Structures are given as structure tokens and as C-alpha cells.
Amino acid sequence: MSEPVLxxxxxxxxxxxxxxxxxxxxxxxxxxxxxxxxDNGAGKSTLIKTICGVHQANExxxxxxxxxxxxxxxxxxxxxxxxxxxxxxxxxxxLDVGANVFLGREPMxxxxxLFPALDRARMxxxxxxxxxxxxxxxxxxxRPVRALSGGQRQAVAIGRAIFWNAEVLIMDEPTAALGVxxxxxxxxxxxxxxxxxxxxxxxxxxxADIFAVADRILVLRRGRKxxxxxxxxxNGDEVVKLMVGSA
Amino acid sequence: MSVTTEIGEPVSRPLLAALAGAWAWIxxxxxxGFFEIWARxxxxxxxxLNGFNLQSIAVFTAQxxxxxxxxxxxxxxxxxxxxxGFTMGLAxxxxxxxxxxxxxxxxxxxxxxxGFLAALVAVAIPGLINGLLVSRLxxxxxxxxxxxxxxxxxxxxxxxxxxxxxxxxxxxxxLGNGTLFGVPAPVVVTLVVxxxxxxxxxxxxxxxxxxxxGGNRQAAVRAGIDVRRHxxxxxxxxxxxxxxxxxxxxxxxxxxxxxxxxxxxxxxxxAVVIGxxxxxxxxxxxxxxxxxxLIIAVIQYGLVFIDVxxxxxxxxxxxxxxxxxxxxxxxxxxxxxxxxxx
Ligand SMILES: Nc1ncnc2c1ncn2[C@@H]1O[C@H](COP(=O)(O)OP(=O)(O)OP(=O)(O)O)[C@@H](O)[C@H]1O
Ligand SMILES: [Mg+2]
Numbered sequence: 205m206s207e208p209v210l211x212x213x214x215x216x217x218x219x220x221x222x223x224x225x226x227x228x229x230x231x232x233x234x235x236x237x238x239x240x241x242x243d244n245g246a247g248k249s250t251l252i253k254t255i256c257g258v259h260q261a262n263e264x265x266x267x268x269x270x271x272x273x274x275x276x277x278x279x280x281x282x283x284x285x286x287x288x289x290x291x292x293x294x295x296x297x298x299l300d301v302g303a304n305v306f307l308g309r310e311p312m313x314x315x316x317x318l319f320p321a322l323d324r325a326r327m328x329x330x331x332x333x334x335x336x337x338x339x340x341x342x343x344x345x346x347r348p349v350r351a352l353s354g355g356q357r358q359a360v361a362i363g364r365a366i367f368w369n370a371e372v373l374i375m376d377e378p379t380a381a382l383g384v385x386x387x388x389x390x391x392x393x394x395x396x397x398x399x400x401x402x403x404x405x406x407x408x409x410x411x412a413d414i415f416a417v418a419d420r421i422l423v424l425r426r427g428r429k430x431x432x433x434x435x436x437x438x439n440g441d442e443v444v445k446l447m448v449g450s451a
Numbered sequence: 452m453s454v455t456t457e458i459g460e461p462v463s464r465p466l467l468a469a470l471a472g473a474w475a476w477i478x479x480x481x482x483x484g485f486f487e488i489w490a491r492x493x494x495x496x497x498x499x500l501n502g503f504n505l506q507s508i509a510v511f512t513a514q515x516x517x518x519x520x521x522x523x524x525x526x527x528x529x530x531x532x533x534x535x536g537f538t539m540g541l542a543x544x545x546x547x548x549x550x551x552x553x554x555x556x557x558x559x560x561x562x563x564x565x566g567f568l569a570a571l572v573a574v575a576i577p578g579l580i581n582g583l584l585v586s587r588l589x590x591x592x593x594x595x596x597x598x599x600x601x602x603x604x605x606x607x608x609x610x611x612x613x614x615x616x617x618x619x620x621x622x623x624x625x626l627g628n629g630t631l632f633g634v635p636a637p638v639v640v641t642l643v644v645x646x647x648x649x650x651x652x653x654x655x656x657x658x659x660x661x662x663x664x665g666g667n668r669q670a671a672v673r674a675g676i677d678v679r680r681h682x683x684x685x686x687x688x689x690x691x692x693x694x695x696x697x698x699x700x701x702x703x704x705x706x707x708x709x710x711x712x713x714x715x716x717x718x719x720x721x722a723v724v725i726g727x728x729x730x731x732x733x734x735x736x737x738x739x740x741x742x743x744x745l746i747i748a749v750i751q752y753g754l755v756f757i758d759v760x761x762x763x764x765x766x767x768x769x770x771x772x773x774x775x776x777x778x779x780x781x782x783x784x785x786x787x788x789x790x791x792x793x
Contacts (some may be wrong), residue, residue: 279675294673298666298733299659307663308674310656321654 207270209234209403210255210286210372215264217247217254224250226427227264234371235401237394239408239418239435243447246424248407252374255405256288257281269371287365288374291381295357297350301342302327304349305334305364334363337400338393355386362393366402373397375406379413391417411440425449474778475725475742478771482746486753498756506635508745508752510703513641514696516744518712518719519726520648521692523740525685526723527652529665529732530585530592532686535693535719537603538577539712542697544607546570546623547616547707554620563622571694577603578690582683596686607709615708618701627702637699644695649737661685665732718747721768725775746771 208231217225225247232238240248253259255266257275266273268284275281278288295304303310306327313323332345340359342352349360358378365373378394379387387410394417397404408414414421415435423430423446431446483499490498498504518535525532549569554562577599584595629636652658660681663671671678693712700711725743728735750771751764 278673282675290673292669294667294670296663296666296670296733298662303659303663304670307659307670308676310659312656315654319650319654321650322656322659 206233208232208267209269211267212255213265213267215251215254215266216262217250217259218262223427225254225261228424228427228429230422230429230432232372232403232405234403235398236420237398237404237406237418239406239414239421240424241408241411241414241421241443241447242424242430245426246447247427248424249376250427251424252288252376252405252407255281256286256374282368282370285369285371286374287368287370287372289358289361289365289376289378291376291378295349295360298348300328300347301335301345301349301360301363302329302331304360305331305367307364309368330367331363334367335359337366338363338396340389340393353386354382355389358382358386358390359393362397366397366400370402372403372405375404377407377409379408379410387413411443414443415440423447474782475727475739475746475775479742479746479749482749482753486749486756489757493757498753502633504752504756506630506633506638508748509638510635511748511752512741512744513637514699515715515718515722515747516741517641517644517692517696517699518715519722519740519744520644520737521689522719523723523726523728523735523737524648524652524661525592525689526720526728526730527665527732527735528661528682528685529668530682530685531596531720531730532581532689533593533596533716534577534581534599534603535689536712536714536716537600537607537709538574538690538693539697539700539715540707540709541577541603541607541610542570542574542694543701543707543711544611544616544697544709545573545707546698546701547618548610550618550620550623551616554618559620559622563620563626566623567698570698571691574690574694574697575687578687579683581690582686585686586679586682604709604713611707611709615706617706619705623702624705627699627705637703640695640699644692645737645741648692652737657681657684662733665734718744718768721772722747724772727775727779729779743775 210232213229215225215228228251230238240251242248250259254261257278257280260274268286273284275284281288296307299307302324311323311326312320313326315321328345335342335345338359340356342356342359349357352360362373379390382390391413394404394406398417406418418435420432420434421438421443422432423443425447430449433442486498490496518539522532522535546566546569550562550566553565556562557565581596581599584590584598585592626636626640631639652661660671660676663674663676664678664681668678696715697707697711701707722743723735723740724730725746726735726739726741728739747768750767754764754767755761
């Protein structure tokens with residue numbers, strides 16, 4: 205098998221006396237979807253935050269594309285090619301789709317060949333293109349994203365992440381706040397990312413979603429790795445047992 | 452794999468929404484029409500087609516607008532600057548004092564220049580402190596700038612020695628009372644500020660980030676925007692706008708006064724709100740604020756013109772503020788399907 209795009213060894217993170225993460229290992233390959241499962245407080249969010257630069261690990265190693273990395277902040281991780289989509293999506297509700305896709309990295313043009321100005325036409329055009337690749341229908345891209353439904357907003361957040369050619373996409377509970385049809389849509393989005401050879405990590409409490417899209421499942425319990433299974437070789441019962449510790 | 456159900460699609464009523472969006476314009480036209488008819492009936496003269504009236508309204512608009520234009524940026528980013536009125540007064544006093552000092556030494560031109568520099572440096576201090584309080588020390592903008600309201604008031608009166616500071620300088624006088632092709636000089640200055648800041652807000656990254664911070668501060672931070680520095684600059688900008696307003700005051704009246712901007716603070720906030728900005732941040736435009744300031748000026752000047760007791764203007768402006776917020780809320784509901792939960 206090819207070299208993993210992301211590889212984590214013995215990752216440990218403590219908050220004072222709380223051992224949020226203890227010696228966690230895993231590998232992630234391009235075109236692979238890894239689900240993180242575990243009870244509340246198991247350390248799932250801590251694991252992805254430590255990878256993407258929100259937290260700094262106390263021990264252990266993160267290798268990205270074969271190189272040891274330690275990101276000082278999420279921005280550094282994003283520039284390297286690891287995009288994180290937070291549960292609250294971090295969209296500016298008052299701005300349109302293009303503005304959100306390009307937030308912080310807006311293309312500029314020259315107005316009357318003289319004054320530097322935001323290239324809104326290009327932002328709208330490229331946002332449309334990237335949203336289309338996600339196979340999601342957005343009625344209009346020139347309206348504030350607050351007018352969009354939960355699944356559409358998720359698409360904008362994912363669109364922003366893939367637009368910048370991230371190789372690894374991390375999603376914290378992308379389906380949690382959505383209704384069933386919208387959850388399906390997001391699952392379809394994740395499949396699309398896999399087809400585009402992205403590596404995806406997603407956290408979910410929903411076993412149906414996990415089994416619908418993940419290649420592998422990493423179960424955490426009290427900060428430790430309770431087990432790792434190929435989706436094809438396990439079932440919901442086993443995963444639940446790993447989560448609660450009666451396997 | 453396309454599961455493209457349209458969920459949460461807002462009911463779209465474009466005509467109503469467009470009307471609500473343009474309501475400030477419509478209202479301004481209505482006001483002008485109202486005073487026009489009144490003037491024709493009562494005085495057999497035109498209200499609008501009258502150079503003197505137009506000049507007066509423009510000058511009436513310029514002062515609160517200069518405070519409001521910086522305030523627009525601050526409010527869009529989700530803040531508020533209550534100190535602009537006394538920051539303006541501080542600039543007015545410092546300019547007068549500095550010209551009194553510098554004019555005999557440097558002559559009228561350089562004297563005025565030195566005065567402007569002194570005034571801008573003086574207002575930079577409250578602007579920077581406001582910015583620091585809000586961005587680094589996490590003081591709520593309402594409280595931080597309320598504190599600065601008091602400090603700038605005291606500083607202004609101290610610098611003025613407790614009275615108004617008369618100043619006589621021909622260059623300054625022209626800037627306050629001269630005209631350029633029939634346009635009053637203060638209005639010309641205001642138009643330049645208008646053009647520059649409209650451009651900054653609508654065309655540059657700085658403007659875009661101002662909206663983003665007001666829409667979702669966390670999103671702006673995660674997008675790598677330096678929100679703290681941005682916020683500091685916002686309050687500095689607001690103070691500079693107020694400073695320009697103070698300089699114009701001194702030029703117009705040939706005297707600096709610490710209380711110059713006191714009555715303008717609420718007018719400036721009203722102009723921003725009437726212009727369509729939300730005090731929760733995230734929306735607003737410079738052109739909207741201009742329309743808001745014009746509406747207030749037309750009401751104030753028009754009521755005096757038709758000889759109504761001046762106290763009615765407070766009532767009229769108060770009603771317009773509330774109505775504008777109500778219209779704005781219905782517009783939001785119409786354009787985005789967002790309704791307030793209740
Ligand atoms: N910033 C922090 N400071 C102190 N303790 C923290 C911090 N973040 C997380 N923890 C602790 O670390 C442990 C793991 O938390 P984490 O948020 O990673 O759990 P989780 O698996 O994401 O849970 P959930 O499913 O509820 O989101 C918890 O005991 C939590 O209280
Ligand atoms: Mg969590």
C-alpha cells in the first residue's frame with residue numbers, strides 16, 4: 205500500500221491532570237475515510253484539535269506526507285493542506301457563498317485599471333465551480349449563507365476546504381445538527397471527497413453514517429485507542445462494545 | 452448521488468423585499484416631496500430648487516455624517532463607539548489652540564497645517580485606547596467607549612480652559628465657510644471622506660473583513676484574519692473621522708468647543724441605523740449611512756423651514772429610528788427566510 209498521507213504515533217495530550225489523549229496511533233491514506241467514534245469525553249475532538257494545531261501534543265509524533273510536523277495554529281495546518289471543518293462550520297452568515305469560500309484569501313483585481321479591489325466576479329465564479337463539483341444544488345450563490353439549509357451550509361464549508369486543495373479534511377460531527385435528508389447529503393459529500401482522492405477524518409455519534417461511508421473506524425475510550433476496525437469486517441455491536449469497554 | 456432536495460428554501464417575495472431594502476431612499480424622497488408641497492402652498496416658493504436650502508442641508512448633513520461614517524465601520528463589525536462626540540470636541544479645541552499658537556510663528560498656511568496635525572494626533576490617542584480596550588482587554592465596546600466618552604469630555608474642557616477657544620485664521624475660515632464651485636468647503640471635505648471610505652468598505656479586504664467580523668467573529672479568526680489588529684484600526688478610524696468633524700466645526704465657527712459634538716453622537720448612531728446597519732453587526736453601508744444622515748438633516752432643517760417648533764424634530768427623528776429598524780427586520784425576513792424565534 206502507498207505511504208500514508210497522515211500518520212500519528214503515540215499522541216498524548218493532557219490538560220492538567222486530565223489525560224484527554226494517551227498514546228494514540230493511526231494511519232490515514234489518500235482516498236480513505238476514517239471515522240472517529242467514542243463516548244462523550246472520549247477524546248475525539250481533542251485528537252483532531254491536536255492534529256490541526258489548536259492544541260500542541262505533550263508527547264508523540266504527527267507525520268504529514270512523510271514529514272514530522274507540529275502546527276503552531278490551525279492556519280499553519282491549513283496552509284500545509286489539512287483543513288478542519290468545525291461543527292459550527294465557521295461561516296460568516298452575512299456574506300455570500302463566494303465571500304465565505306475565499307474568506308481570508310480574497311483574490312484582488314484593479315478597478316478602472318487603477319485601484320485594487322476585491323474580485324467579486326471571480327469569487328462567485330470559482331465558488332460556483334467548486335460547489336458544483338460537490339453535486340449540491342444551491343439556489344443562488346449571491347445571497348448571505350444564512351439563507352441556506354444546514355446541508356447546504358455544510359457544502360459551503362466543505363467547498364471552502366477543498367477549494368484550497370487540502371489533502372486531509374477533518375470534520376467534527378458534520379451530520380450532528382442535520383435532519384435525515386441533509387445527513388444523507390453530507391454522507392454523499394464525503395463519498396465524493398473520497399472519490400476525489402482526499403483523505404477524510406470524521407467524528408460521528410451516528411453509527412449508520414459511519415457504516416455508510418467510513419473505510420475504517422477508530423474507537424477511542426477515555427483518551428486511549430480502544431480499537432481500530434475495517435468497516436467491512438465489523439458491525440455496530442462490536443463498535444458499541446469497544447466504545448463502552450465491554451468487548 | 453445527487454440528493455438535491457431544496458430544504459429550508461425561504462419564501463421569496465422580491466418586490467416587497469426590494470421596497471423594504473430601498474425604503475430609506477423612498478422615505479427621503481417622500482420627505483423632500485412633503486416639504487416641497489408645504490413650501491409651495493405656504494410660501495409660494497420651492498424647497499428643493501433653492502440653492503441656499505440645498506447648501507444648508509448639505510452642511511447640516513456633513514457634521515453628523517462625519518461621525519457616522521466611522522461609526523458605520525465600527526457598528527458593522529459588531530461594536531459601537533460612544534466617544535465620537537467628545538473626540539470631535541477634543542479635536543475642535545486642540546485645533547483652535549494649536550492654530551492660536553502656531554499661526555503667529557508659522558503664518559496662516561503652516562499654522563493651520565500644524566493645527567490639523569495636532570488635532571489628528573490628539574484624537575489618535577482616544578482611538579487607540581478604545582481599540583486596545585476592546586480588542587486586547589476584551590472590554591465590551593459599549594463600556595470601553597463610554598469610559599472614553601467621559602475622559603475625552605474632560606480632556607476637551609481642560610484643553611479649552613473651560614470655555615470656547617476663539618481662533619481667527621483666514622485659511623481656516625475659508626475651509627469652514629468658503630465654497631468651491633458653489634459647494635461649501637466642509638461639504639467638499641466630507642464628499643472626499645465619503646468616497647474614500649465607501650471604497651474601503653465595499654472594495655477592499657479591510658471592508659470585507661469588517662463585515663466578516665460582524666457576521667461571525669470566530670469564523671474570521673479561523674480564516675486567519677487578524678481580528679485584534681483589525682478592531683484596533685476600526686476605533687482609530689472612527690476617532691479620525693470624528694477628528695475631521697471637529698476640525699470642520701472649528702473652521703465653521705472660528706472657535707473650538709469641547710461640547711461641539713455632544714448633540715451629534717446620537718444623530719450619528721441614528722444615521723447608521725436608519726441607513727440599514729444592524730446594531731448586532733454584519734450589515735450596513737456608507738451610502739445607507741449617508742441617506743440616514745440626509746434624512747435626519749432634512750427633517751431638522753425642513754421643520755425649521757416650515758416654522759414648526761424645533762422640539763418636533765426630536766420626536767420625528769425618534770420615530771424614524773424605530774420605524775427603520777422595524778422595516779429592516781421585515782426585510783431580513785423577506786430576503787433570507789430568517790424569522791426571529793419567539
Ligand atoms: N481545553 C480543555 N481543557 C481541559 N480539559 C479539556 C479540554 N478539552 C477537552 N478536555 C477534556 O478532555 C477530555 C476529552 O474531551 P473531548 O472534547 O476530546 O471529548 P469528545 O470525545 O470530543 O467528546 P464529545 O463526544 O462529547 O464531543 C474530556 O474529559 C474533556 O473534559
Ligand atoms: Mg467533541
